[in-house]
Amino acid sequence: MSEPVVDNVTNKVEKMEVKEKTSAPPKEKKEKKSNKVQLKTPKGTQDYNPRQMTIREQVFDGIKQVFKRHGAVTIETPVFELKETLTGKYGEDSKLIYDLQDQGGEICSLRYDLTVPFARYVAMNGVLNIKRYHIARVYRRDNPIMTKGRFREFYQCDFDIAGTYDLMVPDAECLVMICEILEQVKVGDFQIKLNHRKLLDAIFAICGVPADKFRAICSAVDKLDKSPWEEVRKEMVEVKALDGAVADKIEKFVSLKDEPIKLLQHLRATGMCDGNKDATEALSQLETLFGYLECFGVTQHILFDLSLARGLDYYTGIIYEAVLTGQDRVGSIAAGGRYDGLVGMYGKKDVPAVGFSIGIERIFTILEDEYKKENKKIRENATQVFVVQMEKDLIKERLAIVSELWKAGINAEFSYKVNPKLPAQLNTADESNIPLIIIIGKSEVETNSLSVKTMHDRKQVSIERSNFTVKIKEILSTIPK
Amino acid sequence: MSEPVVDNVTNKVEKMEVKEKTSAPPKEKKEKKSNKVQLKTPKGTQDYNPRQMTIREQVFDGIKQVFKRHGAVTIETPVFELKETLTGKYGEDSKLIYDLQDQGGEICSLRYDLTVPFARYVAMNGVLNIKRYHIARVYRRDNPIMTKGRFREFYQCDFDIAGTYDLMVPDAECLVMICEILEQVKVGDFQIKLNHRKLLDAIFAICGVPADKFRAICSAVDKLDKSPWEEVRKEMVEVKALDGAVADKIEKFVSLKDEPIKLLQHLRATGMCDGNKDATEALSQLETLFGYLECFGVTQHILFDLSLARGLDYYTGIIYEAVLTGQDRVGSIAAGGRYDGLVGMYGKKDVPAVGFSIGIERIFTILEDEYKKENKKIRENATQVFVVQMEKDLIKERLAIVSELWKAGINAEFSYKVNPKLPAQLNTADESNIPLIIIIGKSEVETNSLSVKTMHDRKQVSIERSNFTVKIKEILSTIPK
Numbered sequence: 001m002s003e004p005v006v007d008n009v010t011n012k013v014e015k016m017e018v019k020e021k022t023s024a025p026p027k028e029k030k031e032k033k034s035n036k037v038q039l040k041t042p043k044g045t046q047d048y049n050p051r052q053m054t055i056r057e058q059v060f061d062g063i064k065q066v067f068k069r070h071g072a073v074t075i076e077t078p079v080f081e082l083k084e085t086l087t088g089k090y091g092e093d094s095k096l097i098y099d100l101q102d103q104g105g106e107i108c109s110l111r112y113d114l115t116v117p118f119a120r121y122v123a124m125n126g127v128l129n130i131k132r133y134h135i136a137r138v139y140r141r142d143n144p145i146m147t148k149g150r151f152r153e154f155y156q157c158d159f160d161i162a163g164t165y166d167l168m169v170p171d172a173e174c175l176v177m178i179c180e181i182l183e184q185v186k187v188g189d190f191q192i193k194l195n196h197r198k199l200l201d202a203i204f205a206i207c208g209v210p211a212d213k214f215r216a217i218c219s220a221v222d223k224l225d226k227s228p229w230e231e232v233r234k235e236m237v238e239v240k241a242l243d244g245a246v247a248d249k250i251e252k253f254v255s256l257k258d259e260p261i262k263l264l265q266h267l268r269a270t271g272m273c274d275g276n277k278d279a280t281e282a283l284s285q286l287e288t289l290f291g292y293l294e295c296f297g298v299t300q301h302i303l304f305d306l307s308l309a310r311g312l313d314y315y316t317g318i319i320y321e322a323v324l325t326g327q328d329r330v331g332s333i334a335a336g337g338r339y340d341g342l343v344g345m346y347g348k349k350d351v352p353a354v355g356f357s358i359g360i361e362r363i364f365t366i367l368e369d370e371y372k373k374e375n376k377k378i379r380e381n382a383t384q385v386f387v388v389q390m391e392k393d394l395i396k397e398r399l400a401i402v403s404e405l406w407k408a409g410i411n412a413e414f415s416y417k418v419n420p421k422l423p424a425q426l427n428t429a430d431e432s433n434i435p436l437i438i439i440i441g442k443s444e445v446e447t448n449s450l451s452v453k454t455m456h457d458r459k460q461v462s463i464e465r466s467n468f469t470v471k472i473k474e475i476l477s478t479i480p481k
Numbered sequence: 482m483s484e485p486v487v488d489n490v491t492n493k494v495e496k497m498e499v500k501e502k503t504s505a506p507p508k509e510k511k512e513k514k515s516n517k518v519q520l521k522t523p524k525g526t527q528d529y530n531p532r533q534m535t536i537r538e539q540v541f542d543g544i545k546q547v548f549k550r551h552g553a554v555t556i557e558t559p560v561f562e563l564k565e566t567l568t569g570k571y572g573e574d575s576k577l578i579y580d581l582q583d584q585g586g587e588i589c590s591l592r593y594d595l596t597v598p599f600a601r602y603v604a605m606n607g608v609l610n611i612k613r614y615h616i617a618r619v620y621r622r623d624n625p626i627m628t629k630g631r632f633r634e635f636y637q638c639d640f641d642i643a644g645t646y647d648l649m650v651p652d653a654e655c656l657v658m659i660c661e662i663l664e665q666v667k668v669g670d671f672q673i674k675l676n677h678r679k680l681l682d683a684i685f686a687i688c689g690v691p692a693d694k695f696r697a698i699c700s701a702v703d704k705l706d707k708s709p710w711e712e713v714r715k716e717m718v719e720v721k722a723l724d725g726a727v728a729d730k731i732e733k734f735v736s737l738k739d740e741p742i743k744l745l746q747h748l749r750a751t752g753m754c755d756g757n758k759d760a761t762e763a764l765s766q767l768e769t770l771f772g773y774l775e776c777f778g779v780t781q782h783i784l785f786d787l788s789l790a791r792g793l794d795y796y797t798g799i800i801y802e803a804v805l806t807g808q809d810r811v812g813s814i815a816a817g818g819r820y821d822g823l824v825g826m827y828g829k830k831d832v833p834a835v836g837f838s839i840g841i842e843r844i845f846t847i848l849e850d851e852y853k854k855e856n857k858k859i860r861e862n863a864t865q866v867f868v869v870q871m872e873k874d875l876i877k878e879r880l881a882i883v884s885e886l887w888k889a890g891i892n893a894e895f896s897y898k899v900n901p902k903l904p905a906q907l908n909t910a911d912e913s914n915i916p917l918i919i920i921i922g923k924s925e926v927e928t929n930s931l932s933v934k935t936m937h938d939r940k941q942v943s944i945e946r947s948n949f950t951v952k953i954k955e956i957l958s959t960i961p962k
Contacts, residue, residue, distance in 0.1 A: 077528050
C-alpha cells in the first residue's frame with residue numbers, strides 16, 4: 001500500500017489528493033501506560049513558540065489586509081459541529097474526521113474544513129449574500145509529515161463570496177485576491193491553473209465516458225500533476241474499466257494547457273468541443289472570465305489547464321489551484337472554485353458561492369526555512385524602552401518610571417529583580433533588541449533627571465525627570481526602524 | 482440538587498465556582514433520528530456574525546495592546562492535549578472535560594483552560610522564563626447559560642510570567658495589567674479582591690482547623706461572595722464536620738476586608754496572626770506587594786479581602802479576582818494568582834509562575850448589550866471606496882478602476898452585477914457606511930475623468946482619470962473619522 005499523500009493545507013487544496021486514497025485510516029499503537037506523564041503534544045500537532053508566532057501573525061495580518069481591501073467581513077464558527085452536519089460531505093475521507101466521544105448528549109466532530117461550516121452558517125442564518133474571510137484551524141486524522149507543513153491540526157485562510165450575482169464577476173475577484181495574497185506573503189513566483197468543471201464533464205461526454213464514470217475518471221485526471229499519463233491511463237482502463245480508445249481521446253484534451261485566450265481560441269479553431277452544449281456554455285463563460293481578468297491585469301498568472309480536475313464533488317463552475325513555479329516541494333498553495341449547490345444541502349434556498357483557501361501552513365514552512373537560512377532577526381516582543389538601575393535600592397524609582405511610560409502608551413519593561421546587576425539588565429535589553437534604555441542612578445535621582453541611551457547609535461543624553469515621557473516619545477520617533 | 486452555576490469565563494475565574502458542585506455532569510437526551518439534517522451548532526456553542534466579530538476583534542486588539550505594552554510574547558498550543566496531560570489537574574471538574582473518541586492511537590481531550598497547556602509547554606520546552614499571553618478558546622461540558630456569556634466553547638485571555646524572580650515584582654505587574662485591561666475595555670468601575678493563600682492557610686491553623694481539612698474549608702470560604710456566613714458555617718460544621726467554635730473563630734477573620742495597608746495594620750495591631758510563622762511571612766510579602774502597587778498607582782482598585790479563597794488547589798501565593806462594582810450580574814471578570822508548583826508537575830524543574838485570565842466572554846456580553854442599548858453603529862468592513870456606474874455597459878471600466886484602487890492599497894468594492902441599477906449601488910454604499918464613492922458614466926469616460934462624492938458632506942467633485950488614486954488618497958485623508 002502506498003503512503004497516503006494527504007496534505008493538511010486546505011480542504012480545497014488537498015481534497016483532491018485525499019480523494020483517491022484506498023488505504024485504511026492510520027492505526028497507531030496504543031501508548032504503554034506508565035506513571036510518568038508523557039511530555040508531548042498529540043501526534044500531528046505542535047506548539048508554536050514566540051518566534052514562530054511572530055512570523056505567523058505578520059503573515060496573517062498581511063492576508064487580512066488583502067481580505068479587507070476587498071470589503072470582506074469575518075465570522076467565527078465552533079471548532080466542532082454536529083456530526084451529521086459533516087456527514088456525506090467528504091466521501092471516503094470521512095474516516096479522517098475526528099469525532100468527540102459520546103459523553104451523553106449530541107454527537108459532534110471537529111471541523112474538517114471551513115467550507116462546510118460556512119455553508120451551514122449561510123443556510124442556518126438565512127444569509128442571502130456575504131463576502132467573508134475565516135482564518136482558523138481545522139482537524140484531520142491523517143498521517144502527518146511535520147517537516148513539509150502537513151499536520152493534523154492546521155490553519156486555513158478561507159475567503160468566499162456567497163450570493164446571486166452576475167456571471168464570473170465574483171469569480172474574477174477571487175482570482176485577483178489569490179494573486180494579491182501570494183504577492184503579499186512574498187513566497188515566490190506562482191501560477192494559477194484554471195479549468196471549468198462543466199467543460200471537463202463535457203470533454204468526458206465528448207470522448208465517450210459513460211456519465212456514471214465522470215467522477216471516477218475526474219479523480220484519475222486529477223492525478224496528472226503527480227503521475228505521468230501512462231499511469232493515469234492504466235488506472236482509467238484497468239481500475240476503472242474505461243475503454244482504452246476513450247482514454248486515448250481524453251489524453252488529447254487533458255494534455256492541453258496554455259495562456260487563457262490562446263487555448264480558448266485553439267479549442268474553438270479545432271472544433272474539438274463543437275456540438276456539445278455544456279462545452280459551448282463553459283467556453284463562453286470562460287471567455288467572459290478572461291475578459292474580466294484582463295481588466296484586472298492578472299492574466300499573466302493564469303494557465304488554462306484542461307488537466308486540472310480538483311477532487312471535491314461539489315464544484316459546479318470554475319476551479320483553480322495555485323502552485324509555486326520556483327519549487328515543487330510543497331504542491332499547491334491555494335485553491336478553490338465555484339460551488340453553487342452546497343448551501344442548498346443545508347437550507348431551503350440555494351445560495352451560489354465561489355471562494356478559495358490559502359494553504360497557509362505550507363507557506364509558513366517555506367517562510368520559516370527562508371528566515372532560518374538568512375538567519376533573519378525577528379523581534380518577538382514590541383518593547384520600546386527598558387528601564388535600568390545603575391545602583392542598588394532603586395526598585396521603587398524604576399516602578400514609578402515604567403508606570404508613567406505605560407500610562408503614556410509606551411511599551412516598557414524592567415528587571416524583576418530588586419537589585420539586578422547592570423550587565424544583566426543591559427544584556428536583556430540587547431537580546432530583545434529594545435531600541436532605547438532609560439538609566440537611573442543615585443545621581444539621576446539627586447538631579448531629578450534620567451539618562452537615556454539609544455541603542456542603534458549608542459548615544460546617551462540626559463533629560464528632565466518631570467514629564468519625561470513626552471521627550472521619550474520624541475526620541476523614539478527619531479529611531480530608524 | 483441545585484443547578485450547577487459554572488461560568489465559562491476563565492479557568493482561574495470559575496474554578497472557584499465549579500469546585501463545589503456535587504451534581505452529576507449534565508445529561509442530555511439523545512436527539513431523535515431523522516433524515517433532515519438539524520440546522521444548529523452544538524449545545525453551548527454559537528456562531529459569531531460579522532457585527533459580533535467586529536466588537537470582539539476591537540476588544541482583543543485593545544487587550545493585546547496592553548500585553549505588548551508590558552513586553553509579552555505569545556505562543557500557541559494545540560486545541561487538544563493528551564488526556565493524561567489534563568488528568569489530575571481539575572479535581573472533580575474533570576468530568577467537564579471533552580474527550581475525543583478513541584479512533585486508534587493516542588487518547589486526547591480538548592483543553593479545559595490555557596494554564597495547564599502553558600505549564601506543559603514551559604516544562605516540555607525547557608523554558609526558564611517567559612512572559613506570554615495567549616488568547617484562545619477552551620472547552621467545558623457544562624450547562625451553558627448563553628445570555629449570561631456562559632458557553633461550552635469560550636475565549637480566555639491569559640497572561641502569565643514564569644521565571645525565578647524577586648518577591649512580588651511580577652505579581653505587582655500582573656495586577657497593574659488587569660487594571661489597564663479593564664480600563665482599556667471600558668467595562669465600568671471595578672475592584673480587585675486580593676488575598677494570600679499562605680495567609681489563609683495560616684488563619685485556618687490559628688483557628689484550629691485540622692490540616693487535612695484546609696482545602697475543604699477553603700472551598701467553603703470560597704462561597705462567601707455568593708452565600709451568607711450562616712450557610713457557609715453550616716457547610717463547615719454539618720457537611721465538613723468542623724468544630725462550631727473553630728468555625729466561629731474563622732468568621733472573625735474572613736469577615737475582614739479593607740484598603741490594603743489599613744487591613745494589614747489592623748491585623749498587626751490586633752495581634753490576630755501573631756505567633757504563626759506562615760502568617761508573618763505572608764503579611765511581610767503582602768507589605769512588599771502593597772508598596773509596589775503604591776508605586777504603580779493602583780492601590781485604589783485593590784481590596785484586601787480575607788474571604789477570597791479561589792477554588793484551584795495549585796495556588797501558592799497571592800490570589801486575586803476582579804469584579805465590576807457597578808453591577809453584579811456577571812460575577813468575576815478577571816482572576817489569577819501565583820502557582821509555583823504546576824510546571825514542576827510536568828518537568829524536572831520547578832518554574833515559579835504568576836498570572837491571570839480575563840473573563841472576556843462576560844465582558845463581550847456586557848459590551849454587546851450596551852451597543853444594542855445605545856444602538857451604536859458598527860462598521861463591519863473597512864471599505865473606503867465604492868465604484869458606481871451611472872449607465873449600462875461600464876463593467877470593464879469599473880473593474881479597471883477598482884483594480885487600480887487595490888494596487889494603491891485602497892479598500893474598494895463594486896457591484897457584482899454587470900448592469901446594476903444606480904439606486905441599488907448607492908444603497909449598498911450607504912448601508913455599509915462607505916465614506917466615498919467614485920461615479921463613472923459615459924461622460925466621464927469621454928472626458929477621461931471620474932466623479933467623486935464624499936458621503937459625509939454629499940459633495941461631489943470631478944477629478945482626472947489618470948493617476949486618480951493619488952487624488953483619492955488625498956480626499957480620503959480629509960474625511961473625518
